[in-house]
Amino acid sequence: MSKDGLCAIVTGSASGLGAATAAILAKGGARIVVNYSNSKAEAEATADLCRSAGAEVVVVQGDVSRDEDCRKIAAAAAPWGRLDVLVNNAGTTKHVPHHDLEGLSAEDFQRIYAVNTIGPFQMIRAARAQLEAGAKASGLPSAVVNVSSVAGISGGGSSVAYAASKGALNTMTQSLARALAPLIRVNTVCPGYIDTPWFTKGRGEAGAKAVRDAVVAKVPLKVASTAEDIAQLVCFLASPASSNMTGEFVRMDAGMHLVL
Template sequence: MSDGLNVIVTGSASGLGAATAKILAKDGARLVINYASSKDDAEKTAEECRKLGAAEVIVVQGDVAKDEDCKRIVEAAAPWGKLDALVNNAGTTKHVAHHLLDQLSADDFQRIYAINTVGPYQMVRAARELLVAGAKAAGRASAVVNVSSVAGISGIGSSIAYAASKGALNTMTLSLSRALAPNIRVNAICPGYIDTPWFTKGRGAEEAKQVRDMVVSRVPLKIASTAEDIAELVCFLATPKSSSMTGELVRMDAGMHLAG
């Protein structure tokens, strides 16, 4: 269903963003791969997407916290004349236990919000014209998918600032879904634990393994979701398969919310 679609995926050098791009590539999508600092990973992902069948792949460096970078990322897709989907996947955190209030500063909050909340807003604003053009060309709404987290629903996760930023992203998803209808659908996914290098980079290999083992032992499905698992949901929301959905916060956490 992504055949011929034009899609921007932010933060797509690795992890969930890369997995999403590769699924779309298999159906011949045109893709903008975005990275902030991991150029080699982004180029590798782009080459894999080309081999998988992507019609075109453009790699663009840009920090979504910066409005001028958001505009530049979108400008890379301008020659296509339209966008069918924008996946706001870029994100960041600081790993701080929730009771250690003194280890989380105002600067930490501002940096995390700038990328996790303000960044998606700026990307939507920059891409709006191309997304509307995509809707008019296809005769159906184009799509925005915000990658949020169960942290934004339950107040859990790597830090209080991270949970707060994702909670704000969730409510912003609802606001944008009203503001941009009927031409643009806006939904968010709220994954639980994802077995990617995200935890290893933030916590170290030993603690990351402890987190993974703890999650598997506690969630009802007894699994650690992979990036590919979650990417399937992202692509569902980014493609016409979900053409009647907007303003939804879709939780995909292996039943974590049932475990208490």
């Protein structure tokens, strides 16, 4: 990222991949809207990290499953008069073994889809005019980066509902890449395992360690990807360096997909 005053929204940026992405964008000179749903203290910590890099930051609470909240988040960038980057990172899941069909209710599916699939659609819709203004100001298409998962390709992951929601996000990426060109690019990152508190919250300390150890033992590169590792890819797709890419989903899983 060059210090050219790009304006960016990163949803779900209180911690983990979202926070790492916001920090890298800030270091590159971008102005940042930090969004959180529940974790205000963590969001403020992310904002302080971005400000320490010299960035202008706005913190806004909002649940992306609610259209009115998406419009509030987008409006937080309105004073800048443009928007160059939207990172749809907010996500949720329920950890349920895939064979346990009774472990997921219709309400579970609806909540997971509402955040993981409908949320990005609503954010793109809410921010469309600002993204188009950013493209006209810069002379390059603005960038939407959706954070999906390898689960959306393989059908694995934390639950059937989660995998299905991410698969839907992948196909939506292609649909909107066609619909919004040439002023807006839409790409998706599909991470594998990321060593963040996500697994600890879902499985506890011992369960999270077991998952991490199993991943490191299995993947060809013998590493557990960090939030910062994946954030580098997100920021590449957000930056002018990828200005000719749209409609792609890029996998980063330390080679897990190569394991037969």
